[in-house]
Every structure is written in structure tokens, then in C-alpha cells.
Amino acid sequence: MSQSSSDRIVDALRTWLATAPAGAKLPPTRQLVAQFEASPVTVQKALRALVAQGAVESRPGVGTFARAVRTVQPRDYGWQTAALGSPQHRIPRSASAALRATPNDVIALHSAYPDPELLPGRLVRAAFARAGRSEAAVSRPPAAGLPELQSWFASELGSASPAGLTPPAASDVVILPGSQGGLGTLFRTLVGAGRPLLVESPTYWGAMLAAAQVGVQLVPIPSGPDGPDPDDVDRAFAQTGARAFYAQPNFANPTGGQWSAARGDAILDIVRAHGAFLIEDDWAHDFGIASDSTPLAARDDSGHVVSLRSLTKSVSPAVRVAGLIARGPAHERILADSRAQAMYVSAALQAVALDVVTQPGWRTHLRALRPQLAARRDLLVDALREHAPAAHLDAVPRGGLHLWIRLPDDTDLPRLARDCEDAGVVVAVGDDWFPAEPAGRFLRLSYAGARPDAFPDAARAIGRALEGQGEGSRPPGRRTA
Amino acid sequence: MSQSSSDRIVDALRTWLATAPAGAKLPPTRQLVAQFEASPVTVQKALRALVAQGAVESRPGVGTFARAVRTVQPRDYGWQTAALGSPQHRIPRSASAALRATPNDVIALHSAYPDPELLPGRLVRAAFARAGRSEAAVSRPPAAGLPELQSWFASELGSASPAGLTPPAASDVVILPGSQGGLGTLFRTLVGAGRPLLVESPTYWGAMLAAAQVGVQLVPIPSGPDGPDPDDVDRAFAQTGARAFYAQPNFANPTGGQWSAARGDAILDIVRAHGAFLIEDDWAHDFGIASDSTPLAARDDSGHVVSLRSLTKSVSPAVRVAGLIARGPAHERILADSRAQAMYVSAALQAVALDVVTQPGWRTHLRALRPQLAARRDLLVDALREHAPAAHLDAVPRGGLHLWIRLPDDTDLPRLARDCEDAGVVVAVGDDWFPAEPAGRFLRLSYAGARPDAFPDAARAIGRALEGQGEGSRPPGRRTA
Numbered sequence: 001m002s003q004s005s006s007d008r009i010v011d012a013l014r015t016w017l018a019t020a021p022a023g024a025k026l027p028p029t030r031q032l033v034a035q036f037e038a039s040p041v042t043v044q045k046a047l048r049a050l051v052a053q054g055a056v057e058s059r060p061g062v063g064t065f066a067r068a069v070r071t072v073q074p075r076d077y078g079w080q081t082a083a084l085g086s087p088q089h090r091i092p093r094s095a096s097a098a099l100r101a102t103p104n105d106v107i108a109l110h111s112a113y114p115d116p117e118l119l120p121g122r123l124v125r126a127a128f129a130r131a132g133r134s135e136a137a138v139s140r141p142p143a144a145g146l147p148e149l150q151s152w153f154a155s156e157l158g159s160a161s162p163a164g165l166t167p168p169a170a171s172d173v174v175i176l177p178g179s180q181g182g183l184g185t186l187f188r189t190l191v192g193a194g195r196p197l198l199v200e201s202p203t204y205w206g207a208m209l210a211a212a213q214v215g216v217q218l219v220p221i222p223s224g225p226d227g228p229d230p231d232d233v234d235r236a237f238a239q240t241g242a243r244a245f246y247a248q249p250n251f252a253n254p255t256g257g258q259w260s261a262a263r264g265d266a267i268l269d270i271v272r273a274h275g276a277f278l279i280e281d282d283w284a285h286d287f288g289i290a291s292d293s294t295p296l297a298a299r300d301d302s303g304h305v306v307s308l309r310s311l312t313k314s315v316s317p318a319v320r321v322a323g324l325i326a327r328g329p330a331h332e333r334i335l336a337d338s339r340a341q342a343m344y345v346s347a348a349l350q351a352v353a354l355d356v357v358t359q360p361g362w363r364t365h366l367r368a369l370r371p372q373l374a375a376r377r378d379l380l381v382d383a384l385r386e387h388a389p390a391a392h393l394d395a396v397p398r399g400g401l402h403l404w405i406r407l408p409d410d411t412d413l414p415r416l417a418r419d420c421e422d423a424g425v426v427v428a429v430g431d432d433w434f435p436a437e438p439a440g441r442f443l444r445l446s447y448a449g450a451r452p453d454a455f456p457d458a459a460r461a462i463g464r465a466l467e468g469q470g471e472g473s474r475p476p477g478r479r480t481a
Numbered sequence: 482m483s484q485s486s487s488d489r490i491v492d493a494l495r496t497w498l499a500t501a502p503a504g505a506k507l508p509p510t511r512q513l514v515a516q517f518e519a520s521p522v523t524v525q526k527a528l529r530a531l532v533a534q535g536a537v538e539s540r541p542g543v544g545t546f547a548r549a550v551r552t553v554q555p556r557d558y559g560w561q562t563a564a565l566g567s568p569q570h571r572i573p574r575s576a577s578a579a580l581r582a583t584p585n586d587v588i589a590l591h592s593a594y595p596d597p598e599l600l601p602g603r604l605v606r607a608a609f610a611r612a613g614r615s616e617a618a619v620s621r622p623p624a625a626g627l628p629e630l631q632s633w634f635a636s637e638l639g640s641a642s643p644a645g646l647t648p649p650a651a652s653d654v655v656i657l658p659g660s661q662g663g664l665g666t667l668f669r670t671l672v673g674a675g676r677p678l679l680v681e682s683p684t685y686w687g688a689m690l691a692a693a694q695v696g697v698q699l700v701p702i703p704s705g706p707d708g709p710d711p712d713d714v715d716r717a718f719a720q721t722g723a724r725a726f727y728a729q730p731n732f733a734n735p736t737g738g739q740w741s742a743a744r745g746d747a748i749l750d751i752v753r754a755h756g757a758f759l760i761e762d763d764w765a766h767d768f769g770i771a772s773d774s775t776p777l778a779a780r781d782d783s784g785h786v787v788s789l790r791s792l793t794k795s796v797s798p799a800v801r802v803a804g805l806i807a808r809g810p811a812h813e814r815i816l817a818d819s820r821a822q823a824m825y826v827s828a829a830l831q832a833v834a835l836d837v838v839t840q841p842g843w844r845t846h847l848r849a850l851r852p853q854l855a856a857r858r859d860l861l862v863d864a865l866r867e868h869a870p871a872a873h874l875d876a877v878p879r880g881g882l883h884l885w886i887r888l889p890d891d892t893d894l895p896r897l898a899r900d901c902e903d904a905g906v907v908v909a910v911g912d913d914w915f916p917a918e919p920a921g922r923f924l925r926l927s928y929a930g931a932r933p934d935a936f937p938d939a940a941r942a943i944g945r946a947l948e949g950q951g952e953g954s955r956p957p958g959r960r961t962a
Contacts, residue, residue, distance in 0.1 A: 052629045052839045053651075054636030060841065075647065077784040077809025079756050083724040084810060088673045091817045099824075101623065116619045125613045128829060132609025138597050140798035142582065148533050155535030166556065170534075177658050177801070180824040188694070192569045193674065206824070213669070213821040243564040275560050303558040317621035318829035320658070328558025329565060336572045340694040341822070343580075343661040343687070348609060348799035349827060358533045360541075 009036050009046035017055055017066050026056060026064040089193075089215040092208065102426050104450075107458045110428035111449040113317055114401060118372060118448060120356060120365040124316045127355035128348075136351035143339050145175025145323075146350045152357060153323030157307065160298035167301075168325050174335050177345045178320040179283065179310035183210035183246075185341060186306060186324070189333045190244045190277050191216045198236050198245040200228055202404075202433035202442070204253045204281065207246055218435040221245075223252065225395035227259035230266040237274040244277040250293035251284035254433045254444040255404045256397025264296045272304050277330065280307040286314035286366055289374045290398040303328040311353050313401075314366075321345060321353040376447040376455075377403070383459035384445075390466045391443070401448040404430070407441040411469060416443075419465035425458045490517050490527035491534075498536055498547050507537060507545040570674075570696040573689065583907050585931075588939045591909035592930040594798055595882060599853060599929060601837060601846040605797045608836035609829075617832035624820050626656025626804075627831045633838060634804030638788065641779035648782075649806050655816050658826045659801040660764065660791035664691035664727075666822060667787060667805075670814045671725045671758050672697045679717050679726040681709055683885075683914035683923070685734045685762065688727055699916040702726075704733065706876035708740035711747040718755040725758040731774035732765035735914045735925040736885045737878025745777045753785050758811065761788040767795035767847055770855045771879040784809040792834050794882075795847075802826060802834040857928040857936075858884070864940035865926075871947045872924070882929040885911070888922040892950060897924075900946035906939045 009032070017024075027035070032043045047064055050056045058064045102108045131137055144150065150173035158167030176182040183206065191197045193215035199207065201220035211218055219240050221228045227249060236242065245267075249259040259267070271278045278296060285293045297307035303326070310322035326334050356362055377396070380403060384391050392406040407416070413429050420427050430442025443462075447455070494507070508516070513524045528545055531537045539545045583589045612618055625631065631654035639648030657663040664687065672678045674696035680688065682701035692699055700721050702709045708730060717723065726748075730740040740748070752759045759777060766774045778788035784807070791803035807815050837843055858877070861884060865872050873887045888897070894910050901908050911923025924943075928936070 048839045049629060052636075052835060053632040054639065075782060075784065075808070077811075080784055080809045080811050083756050083758060084671070084814060085673075087670070087814065091821050099621075099624065113621055119619055121619050125618050128613025128618050129610050132606045132613065137606050137609050137799050138600055138602050138797045140594055143580065148530060151534040155533070158535060178824060181662070181822055184822055189568070190565070192566075209821045213818060275564050277564060301556060303556065303561055316619045316829075318618050318827045320823075320827045327556070328561045330558075330561050333565060333568065337694060340572050340690045341662055341665055342801075343659060346799045346801045346827075346830060348797075348833075349830070354533065358529045 005036075005038055006042045006045040006049065009038060009043060010049050012036070013046065013050060014055060017050075020066045022066055024066040026066070028063065089212055091212045092205075100426070105424065106421075107425045107451055107454045107461075108449045109445040109447075109458055110426045111446045112401075114313060114448040115450045115452075118369060119314075119316055120362060121316075123356045123359055123361050123365065124319065124352065127352040127359075130355055131348045131351040134351060136347040139347050141175075141344055141347040141350060143344050144171075144335060145173065145345060146347065146354060149173075149175055149321075149323070149350050149354045152354060153309065153325065156309075157295060157298055157325055160294055161301075162299065165299070165301045168297075168327065172325050172327050172331060174324045174326070174331070174338055175345050175350060176308075176322045176324055176338055177342050177349075178312050179281065179308050179322040180206055180210060181338070181341055182308050182310075182322055182324050183207050183281070184213060185334055185337045186244075186279050186308070187211050187214040187216050187246075189337045190279065190306065190330060191242075196240040196242040198233065198240070198242050199435055200247055200252065200255075201435050201439070202254055202430065203246070203435060204248065204283070205432045207281065208435055211246075220435040222439070223247075223257060224255060225257045225397075227252075227257055227263050228267070230263065230270055233267055234270045234273075237270065237276060242276065243274070244279055245271060246279040246281065248281045248283060249296050250282060251287060251397060251400030253283060253400065254402055254430065254442075256395070256400045256402060258291065258398050259296075261294070264299070268296060268300060268304065272302065276304070278305045280305055282307055282309045283313065284400045285309050286369070287373060287401060288399040289370060289377060293399065297325060301327070303330060306330060306334075311357070315353060315356050319349055319353050319356070321349050373399075373401075373448065376452045379452055380445065380447040380455045380459070383456045384462070387456065387459040388463035388466055391462060401446050403445045403447065405443040405445055407443065407466065408469075409441060411441040411466070413441055416462075416465050416469065419468060420461055423461035423465065425461040427462065486517075486519055487523045487526040487530065490519060490524060491530050493517070494527065494531060495536060498531075501547045503547055505547040507547070509544065570693055572693045573686075581907070586905065587902075588906045588932055588935045588942075589930045590926040590939055591907045592927045593882075595794060595929040596931045596933075599850060600795075600797055601843060602797075604837045604840055604842050604846065605800065605833065608833040608840075611836055612829045612832040615832060617828040620828050622656075622825055622828040622831060624825050625652075625816060626654065626826060627828065627835060630654075630656055630802075630804070630831050630835045633835060634790065634806065637790075638776060638779055638806055641775055642782075643780065646780070646782045649778075649808065653806050653808050653812060655805045655807070655812070655819055656826050656831060657789075657803045657805055657819055658823050658830075659793050660762065660789050660803040661687055661691060662819070662822055663789050663791075663803050663805050664688050664762070665694060666815055666818045667725075667760050667789070668692050668695040668697050668727075670818045671760065671787065671811060672723075677721040677723040679714065679721070679723050680916055681728055681733060681736075682916055682920070683735055683911065684727070684916060685729065685764070686913045688762065689916055692727075701916040703920070704728075704738060705736055706738045706878075708733075708738055708744050709748070711744065711751055714748055715751045715755075718751065718757060723757065724755070725760055726752060727760040727762065729762045729764060730777050731763060732768060732878060732881030734764060734881065735883055735911065735923075737876070737881045737883060739772065739879050740777075742775070745780070749777060749781060749785070753783065757785070759786045761786055763788055763790040764794065765881045766790050767850070768854060768882055769880040770851060770858060774880065778806060782808070784811060787811060787815070792838070796834060796837050800830055800834050800837070802830050854880075854882075854929065857933045860933055861926065861928040861936045861940070864937045865943070868937065868940040869944035869947055872943060882927050884926045884928065886924045886926055888924065888947065889950075890922060892922040892947070894922055897946050897950065900949060901942055904942035904946065906942040908943065 151170040200223035297305040632651040681704035778786040
């Protein structure tokens with residue numbers, strides 16, 4: 001967020017407060033209005049922010065005063081070490097790289113979220129305004145979700161169901177506060193602590209995070225642009241006795257891979273033969289470029305595929321709403337777990353999501369998004385080919401938000417990332433997407449972040465960093481960003 | 482939510498669609514406008530709802546058509562039973578009674594949520610409108626929360642800290658999507674599956690739900706209007722080796738009990754002596770009547786108290802935002818777990834929460850709320866004394882939203898609940914709040930729900946149902962509601 005006018009006033013007043021004695025009175029509002037050449041509304045907003053920060057206190061009718069700042073002494077919390085013990089399941093730390101916030105002046109190719117210019121911002125803003133005027137702002141929805149939003153998720157999947165299969169019903173849908181909580185719920189209910197779960201390798205780090213939290217045992221299956229080899233999947237089920245396979249059949253994160261219809265059917269047959277669940281994470285449903293996402297869940301009505309689709313990335317990161325579709329007893333167990341975890345999802349966020357996706361403008365937005373993603377993808381691909389020839393792309397992804405780049409086997413990845421960062425380019429190192437030892441040196445580069453005009457510069461920086469790898473190691477600590 | 486004009490059109494068109502052949506064309510919009518005497522906007526809204534429900538499809542420029550309804554065949558999902566196995570931790574079902582939705586014409590004394598008229602609706606609506614216009618609608622906040630909202634939670638607790646203690650810092654705060662997820666996170670990180678957790682008995686059913694999901698072993702300690710006996714707490718820590726105690730020291734749900742300052746200090750000393758955590762659920766912070774909620778966390782800077790305060794009940798059920806305050810290594814482990822569970826909380830909801838609680842109108846609202854709650858509480862207490870003398874109240878609660886009523890030991894509770902419901906009064910049976918066998922026959926009656934004017938009628942119905950207990954059992958199945 002860029003600095004607003006009230007932020008400027010907050011900063012100036014904080015500087016003044018840093019040396020003011022406790023209880024000192026701030027100048028009256030009209031004086032601040034004149035001093036900062038701002039409107040009274042802006043000044044009031046700044047004062048409210050300072051109250052919220054605990055820096056000042058307001059006494060109505062009297063004025064605004066500097067608050068006494070109490071000295072903070074360092075405390076020894078060592079006793080907690082014994083009380084906490086070792087964690088039952090260790091949650092990886094590194095996996096957070098893709099969420100790192102960065103200053104505006106760097107080129108953020110690590111980002112997991114699309115640039116706001118790729119979001120239907122106008123629809124989202126109007127929907128929030130409408131939600132504020134509706135009952136949704138002050139009411140509590142049913143635990144499974146707003147019925148109309150359940151219907152929408154069911155009909156979206158149903159519209160891809162071939163004739164002869166029973167499409168999902170609205171009552172098969174559970175609305176969740178984002179897909180992350182849904183992954184936790186699915187791993188807890190369909191797998192369980194200590195039990196095996198098949199995953200593609202590489203796979204989404206958020207899924208590994210959820211798996212670590214639940215304590216499930218990951219069983220990696222190599223996967224690439226065409227998805228995993230069905231024989232590998234069959235063998236892994238047979239050897240481990242696993243009853244579930246977590247996968248992203250369309251535009252997988254990070255590889256961008258998409259399973260062909262035949263591959264999908266073969267894997268579905270194997271899943272069915274082992275009496276297992278396929279947990280389908282349709283995260284990039286709205287990010288098709290050269291093809292659409294056709295969920296495998298649409299080709300199954302036997303309850304073997306449980307599908308998860310989030311609107312967080314395509315509607316707005318502020319609209320934490322996902323739909324989970326499951327049939328049979330699994331649905332019941334999932335609903336009970338998701339209620340124990342989150343009780344219900346804000347009716348306001350559900351109303352906003354429903355409002356956006358049922359506007360005619362949503363389809364228009366999605367149609368316009370496709371060529372934008374295509375142009376950004378091609379721009380980054382071309383720039384890398386020209387300026388970083390050592391960076392290899394197995395296949396141009398047919399959808400999604402990222403390129404999955406293979407680097408020479410002797411690449412010093414941490415050093416490469418540091419060198420890129422010194423040059424103002426933030427990249428995500430591929431290691432975080434591997435459930436076991438990485439199968440090579442990879443970068444995940446997003447073409448959906450801010451400043452696509454800077455892609456050529458970014459590719460040049462990556463190219464230079466790759467060329468610089470031969471030049472002997474640098475002294476540690478030169479890292480600047 | 483009452484039926485809107487577009488709902489009426491949806492209902493009428495669905496009736497028509499029920500017998501229309503697949504592909505049948507709906508009348509054009511202008512004809513529907515005339516037929517339903519509605520505006521074009523309303524008709525369009527109804528058509529969008531039907532599209533969302535999958536009942537019709539819209540072909541721009543051509544018209545709107547009935548969708549082919551595919552026959553839904555009953556499926557056998559029996560194979561899932563083997564795949565799912567027995568759940569690792571069984572989540573209780575009964576605990577959902579307090580969340581039950583009921584028709585408008587019953588008197589809902591079971592409700593866990595305050596009547597909308599007790600919420601700052603105007604502030605919430607204005608805040609949603611502002612959030613829609615701000616960056617919060619389309620941006621992603623830091624994982625721990627919006628810094629200003631962290632500061633607000635810290636300063637709220639800090640303002641109750643005695644001199645000489647270090648108040649919490651903004652960085653000690655983790656913003657969570659409601660307190661339910663927070664309880665799961667706390668039980669997972671501070672306790673762990675299979676390990677003991679002390680709880681008051683009775684205690685909040687949502688906490689038992691979260692405990693069941695994590696698989697912690699509950700150790701009940703009897704508690705009443707003055708909280709638990711410190712000797713009981715000491716003995717339970719010593720006997721079980723527990724390292725955590727979950728409690729609601731202010732206006733406990735369901736008993737309404739409040740620990741005195743001396744009782745709180747005594748229990749804090751015991752918690753410290755056992756090197757343990759007190760997990761303080763300050764759920765009713767904004768619902769003080771005869772006294773304020775003074776969190777025990779304000780009297781501890783040694784990291785022994787971890788406090789949780791939700792804004793969901795006092796701001797709006799749509800604003801699923803809670804603040805968790807923890808210091809030391811525990812804070813780090815909690816933050817990692819909450820990220821694995823929910824990634825982050827919608828910036829829009831955080832902005833709405835911050836906006837509401839930093840408006841001058843928030844303080845005004847809280848000041849006005851106190852006499853409203855007092856009047857409702859007293860009305861229900863008086864009505865029960867007059868019309869249901871067999872319903873015994875140990876103590877009038879000094880805050881919170883409920884009365885905890887003890888009934889004669891030979892009361893047939895399920896029958897009582899049915900009889901009340903037949904008379905249009907929904908009550909919550911006390912059994913759901915006990916972690917083990919109930920210590921008696923109890924009802925939890927909310928005085929914060931809709932229709933306080935009907936409290937005398939409700940008390941009369943409860944009184945009659947209690948008197949009717951002697952009259953021999955009724956045939957089963959007479960239940961009507």
C-alpha cells in the first residue's frame with residue numbers, strides 16, 4: 001500500500017512524539033489541518049491511527065495527549081522451553097519465502113499472488129459496498145456456507161460433468177475460509193497423523209505445511225509437465241497402503257504441469273482400484289491460458305475425488321473463501337472437522353464472493369485475463385531465453401502463474417538468490433517445493449506479479465547471476481536486501 | 482433474512498422451471514418486469530440467482546434458458562468406510578445445539594450470538610463501505626496481522642497492566658480468523674495430542690470441540706460463580722503433569738462466573754509454580770454489566786498467560802477476527818501453527834474490525850450496551866423467579882450473555898427441552914458444556930437473543946414444562962418443531 005496523506009501525518013507526529021514528554025498535548029486539529037495542508041477528515045484519521053497504535057490518547061472535548069511509554073525490560077522466557085517440549089510435528093519455516101513482502105522498488109518474481117491489476121478490483125469493491133448494506137454484514141451463515149454460494153460451486157463443477165454422471169449437489173459443498181484450512185481438514189480427516197499421503201514432487205509448499213501440522217507422512221511421486229507416471233502412483237499406493245493422493249492436475253504449482261484427459265482417467269482408475277481418495281487442488285481454475293482447467297472431480301461421481309477450489313487468488317486476497325466438494329461419509333467427516341476448526345466463514349466474505357462471481361463482469365474479467373497472462377508469460381519466457389540461456393524451461397505452462405526453471409546442477413542456489421536480490425530481483429528457490437531432497441536446482445518465477453515491464457531487466461539480472469557462479473565465492477554478509 | 486423482491490421472482494420462476502422442458506426459453510426481461518411489477522434491476526438479480534443455482538443458463542444477446550436437469554441417482558459410497566477407518570479423534574456432534582438456526586417465531590434462548598440490535602451495526606456497515614474503497618479490499622496483510630490492529634489489541638491489554646509490569650508489545654499479537662481456530666492452535670502448540678489439558682467444568686463447548694479435534698486429554702476441574710478452587714487446580718497439575726489450563730476467568734460460558742482478583746492471583750501463582758500456561762479466553766470482554774472484564778493476562782508479563790479475545794460476538798458475526806497475545810518461544814510456535822492453518826486473515830475483515838473499534842462511536846456503543854444487557858438479564862431473571870420457581874440460579878452473572886440454571890435432579894432434560902420447544906421456546910440443555918458426566922441438570926438461557934419482550938412468556942413455558950415433569954412420560958415422536 002502506498003503512503004496516504006494520513007500516513008504522512010502519522011509519521012510526522014510520531015517523530016514529534018518520540019521526544020515529547022508523557023502527557024504532552026498535541027496541537028488542536030485546526031492547527032494540524034493548516035500545518036499539514038490536509039483536510040480535517042485526514043487529520044482525524046491520522047489521530048485515530050495514533051490512538052490505535054497506543055501512541056496518544058484522546059480525551060473528548062479536551063484534546064489529544066502523548067501516552068506515557070513504559071520501559072520495556074527484556075524478559076527471560078526460558079521456563080517455556082520445558083513446558084513446550086519438542087513440537088509433535090515440526091512445521092517447516094523455509095516454506096514462507098513465497099509470501100515474503102518486498103519493497104515496491106524490487107522486481108518480485110517470487111510472489112505467490114497476482115498483481116492487483118489482474119484482479120477484478122472494481123467488482124470486488126462494489127461487492128464490499130453492497131455487502132456492507134446487506135444483512136450479510138451483521139449475520140451468521142449456516143455452518144456449511146451460504147446456500148447460493150454452495151450452489152454456485154456445485155454448478156461450476158457440474159457444468160464440466162459428462163452426460164451420464166451425477167453432478168454434485170449444492171449440499172456436497174462446504175464453504176471454507178481459504179484453501180489452507182481446507183488442506184488441513186482434508187489431511188486430518190482423509191489421512192490422519194502418522195499415516196501416508198501420496199503427493200507429487202515437487203508440490204505446493206502450503207500443502208506440505210498443512211501436512212506437517214497434521215503429522216501425515218508424505219510419499220513423493222515424481223511429477224512434471226504431464227503429471228506423474230500412473231505406474232509410479234500405482235506402486236506407491238501398493239507399497240505404502242496409502243488411502244489418499246494430493247495432486248494439482250491442472251497447472252500444478254510449481255511445475256505448471258497439466259494432466260491429459262487420458263492420464264487423468266488412468267490415475268483415477270488406479271485411485272479407485274486402491275479404494276482411495278484423490279484430493280484435487282484446483283487452485284488455478286481461473287488461470288487457464290492455452291487450455292482450461294477441467295477438474296478430474298467432474299469425471300467422478302463415486303466419491304473418490306474430493307475437490308478444493310479457492311477464490312482467494314482470482315477474486316481478491318481479501319476474499320478468503322474456498323469451496324470443497326466431497327460426497328458420501330467423507331463429506332460428513334470433513335464438515336464436522338471444518339466446523340471444529342473455524343465454526344463458519346464470514347457471511348460478508350461469502351456474500352462478496354457470490355456477488356463477484358455471479359456478475360456478468362466476472363466472465364468479462366476472466367476473458368480479458370487470459371491474454372494478459374499469456375502476454376506476461378511470453379514476455380518472461382522470451383526475456384529468459386534471450387538473457388539467461390542457462391535457465392532451462394522444460395515446457396511453457398498452459399496456465400497458472402509461474403515458470404518452473406531448471407538451472408545447471410552445480411548452481412549454488414543460495415548465492416544465486418542473493419546475487420539476484422542484490423540486483424533488485426527477488427526469486428523463489430525451488431527447494432521449498434520438494435517434499436524430500438530436491439531433484440535438481442530450480443527457480444519458481446512468477447509472471448503474475450507487479451512490473452511486467454521490468455521482466456527483461458529481471459532476466460538480465462538472473463543471467464548475470466548465473467554467469468557469475470563460476471567466479472569464486474563471495475565473502476558472506478554482503479547481502480544487502 | 483426476510484424474503485426480498487428478487488427472492489419472490491426466483492421462487493415463482495423455479496416453480497415454472499420445475500415443469501418446463503430442458504432448454505425452454507424464459508420470457509424476456511421486459512415481460513418479467515411487467516409480470517412481477519418489479520424493476521429491471523430486481524429481475525436481473527433474480528436471473529443471476531437462478532444462474533448461480535444452476536437452474537438456468539444465460540446466453541448473452543439470445544436469452545435465458547432452462548438447464549437440463551440430470552437425474553440424480555442414489556450412489557453407494559460404502560467403499561469410503563474402509564478408506565476412512567475410525568476417526569483418530571472423535572468430534573462430538575451434540576455440541577452444535579447452541580448454533581442451531583431457528584424460525585423467527587420461536588423464542589430462541591439457546592442462542593450463542595447477540596441479537597443484531599446489540600451490535601454496532603451502523604459502525605460495521607460504514608466500515609465495510611470504507612474497506613471496499615481502501616486497499617484492504619484487494620491486498621494481503623502480513624501473516625501476523627495488520628500492525629495497527631496488533632497495536633490495538635496490545636494497547637487494550639496494556640491499559641489494564643499494573644505499573645511495574647511490562648505491557649505486551651504489538652509484536653506479541655497474532656491476528657486470527659476467529660477464536661475457534663485460535664483454540665485449536667493453542668491446544669496443538671501448548672498441549673499436543675494425547676496430553677492433558679486442565680479445563681473448568683462446565684466449560685465452553687467450542688473449546689471441547691477444538692480439544693477433540695486435536696486429541697488432547699481433558700482434565701475437568703469443578704468451577705462455579707467464583708471460579709475453580711485453587712487447591713483443585715494445584716492438585717490436578719500435580720497429578721496429571723499437565724502444562725496448561727484453559728479457563729474463562731471473566732463471565733465464564735456457561736456459568737457466568739468471574740474470578741476475584743485474589744482468586745486470579747492464587748491460580749496464577751499455581752500456574753507459575755507448575756511451569757505451566759494459563760490459556761485465558763476473554764470471550765466476553767465487551768459484555769461487562771456489574772463489573773468489567775479484567776484479563777489475568779494484564780497481571781502477567783512472564784509469558785505464563787496466553788490470552789485470546791475475539792471481536793466476532795461484540796462487533797459482528799461477519800467480522801471473524803480475534804487477537805491472541807503470547808510472549809516468548811510460545812508466541813513463535815503459535816504463529817507458525819496459525820499460518821499453517823489459515824495463512825493469514827482477510828485484510829478487509831481486519832480493516833473493518835480496526836475501523837469499528839477505533840471510532841468514537843465504539844465507546845459510545847459499549848456504554849449503551851451495558852444497561853441494555855442489564856435490563857435483559859434482569860427481565861429474564863425476574864420472569865424465571867416468578868414463573869419457574871423450580872429453576873434455580875446460583876448467582877446473577879455480573880457480565881456475559883447467559884444464565885446458568887440448575888434444575889431439580891430428577892428432571893428429564895430431553896423431555897423438558899421438547900416440551901419447551903413445543904411451546905415455542907428453544908433452550909440449550911446444560912449437558913453439552915460438561916467435559917465428563919454432567920454434575921446436575923442445567924439449562925443455559927441467553928438473555929441476549931431476539932425478542933426480550935417475550936421473556937415472561939418463555940419463563941412461563943419453562944415453568945409449565947417443569948411442572949409437567951411429574952405427569953408421566955409422553956409418547957415419543959410428538960415433537961413438532
